[in-house]
Amino acid sequence: MAYGLLKGKRGIISGALDANSIAWKVAEKAHEEGATFVLTNAPIAMRMGEINKLAEQTNSSIIAADATNTDDLTNLFSQSQEVLGGKIDFVLHSIGMSVNIRKKIPYTESDYEYFMKGIDVSALSFHKMLAVAKKLDAINEWGSIVALTYMAAQRTFPFYTDMADIKAMLESIARSFGYHYGVEKKVRINTVSQSPTKTTAGSGIKGFGDFFDYANAIAPLGNASAEDCANYCITLFSDLTRMVTMQNLFHDGGFSNTGVSTEVMQKFGIE
């Protein structure tokens, strides 16, 4: 059921790789809620061609941009305003990649070139997006920018390796930039800390399947799906959350505040 929450709003949605991507669901929901938007992803991701289907389905344009490249981002924000016919109201940063995770390198033996690459792609890209948007004055007052993160930024999940540190940086950028952008332009910036979700990025993590089941057994409401996450992002893009900024918002069915569940205790034979 749609509520017209984003009627008349213009957005940029990054990170829709395939139908499992969280960003894909956000785009579908944003379309249902009346927004018009540009889809963006790294030029290399375009080769899969999947994003064309989403563009067709949501009546959107695609502008390729490597989120680590400020020229690409400048082009993205200027072109998007032209295509959409005005300043932007919402942006989704849904970008994450760790070469150390991909290559299954243990955290204590992290390769530093790969670490730097992970920081650039998954955290600094957020700062770069925000800096470019601010420089171009591309976001409307009360605009809303959301990046996706994971709870390993606060608590240790050993298999998340360097991405734990990288997500901590991402969340810090939301707070720091949120202050400056808020004071100057009333633009709000938040991170959503999502449950484990079966996507290309998620499934690349060692032992992801078992961990997914564990988190599901701990969280009183179970794991939040990509679709649930999309719904939450829509509320954050809407005018109903105008005073929410600089927050890291847990969207995890209660996982983050649960020490242990009866279901998990029973697996250890404890009644």
Ligand SMILES: NC(=O)c1ccc[n+]([C@@H]2O[C@H](COP(=O)([O-])OP(=O)(O)OC[C@H]3O[C@@H](n4cnc5c(N)ncnc54)[C@H](O)[C@@H]3O)[C@@H](O)[C@H]2O)c1
């Ligand atoms: N899947 C999970 O369990 C989970 C949980 C919490 C948070 N997240 C976060 O959600 C976000 C989206 O991930 P997802 O799970 O939907 O997986 P996904 O693999 O579908 O999306 C990751 C996206 O990042 C894009 N990307 C990578 N390098 C890029 C670059 N240089 N420039 C532009 N785009 C680039 C990829 O092309 C891809 O579309 C990530 O930040 C991820 O860390 C995922």
